[in-house]
Amino acid sequence: MTKKLENDFVENLDQTRSISSKFVVVDKYIKKSLNGRYYISLVFSDRTGRINGRMFPKKNAENILESIDVGGVCRLEGNVNEFPQGSGNFNVIVNNIVGLSEGEYDLDDFVVASQRDKDELVGEVRQLIKSVENQDLKKLLRSFFCDKDFAEKFYTAPAARFHHHNYLSGLLEHTVEVLKISMTLCELFPELDSDMLYTGVMLHDIGKIQTYKYDLTHIEFSEKGMLLDHIFISSDMVKEKIKALEIPEEISDKLLHMILSHHGDVSNGWGSTIDPKTPEAVALHYADNVDARVKDILQNGVKR
Incomplete structure (x- = not known):
């Protein structure tokens, strides 16, 4: 696995590696895996695009879900993962997610607008x-x-x-x-x-x-x-x-x-x-x- 990069953008998350980056939480769900284990499905974005994330808490998945603010900016630490292997589709396995307050991020990193004049x-x-x-x-x-x-x-x-x-x-x-x-x-x-x-x-x-x-x-x-x-x-x-x-x-x-x-x-x-x-x-x-x-x-x- 390559070296962890700080504050990278979605457009660069195209290889297996660890990250510590800031994103907007677009959506969140509780889902159940084939083995019966509950996990949290997430969608993150920044000004360069969107990426899906999954979090597998050992317990209290619903409490963790409740603490995640949709529309808020967060810092997440985790691993970029290609799934299925060879598909070219990357997501993030989230190890930790922390909500951020104004002043802890640059809003221009997250505002997505038309590039046309x-x-x-x-x-x-x-x-x-x-x-x-x-x-x-x-x-x-x-x-x-x-x-x-x-x-x-x-x-x-x-x-x-x-x-x-x-x-x-x-x-x-x-x-x-x-x-x-x-x-x-x-x-x-x-x-x-x-x-x-x-x-x-x-x-x-x-x-x-x-x-x-x-x-x-x-x-x-x-x-x-x-x-x-x-x-x-x-x-x-x-x-x-x-x-x-x-x-x-x-x-x-x-x-x-x-x-x-x-x-x-x-x-x-x-x-x-x-x-x-x-x-x-x-x-x-x-x-x-x-x-x-x-x-x-x-x-x-x-x-x-």
């Missing part, structure tokens, strides 16, 4: 809204993005708890990326209603500003997010604005259909309440899925 991304949103020719759709987009409170939340929110774009301003980054993919689709298929597609892109995930609660180091589901999910919340937010603005039904039905079907066929089990049936709904689904899947692998590595 935020002002540039916001500029893309504003340019898109300006380019929309359908006045009803433009009015709808402005009712959201010209609202200072909504815009601030949208530009800061993560796009997920796990998987893709799960960091501050991840929702903004994801939306602009889906928009770019959709623009290419409109070049390939000029028959698409670009105003309708781009509006669907901009609004399909807006419910995520209510789906998650988060701070600088931790993302978790809000109670509303757990009960309703972002697809319903997004649709409900848009429907409320549509009613207030008196958007024509032939426009509102197509737009709400895009939002409700953007996770693809109902049979996928990904949350859509109806299969995508219009060209714009199909385009949104695949643009959204491509961005999410590619980003997930870029962030978290090849699935094994």
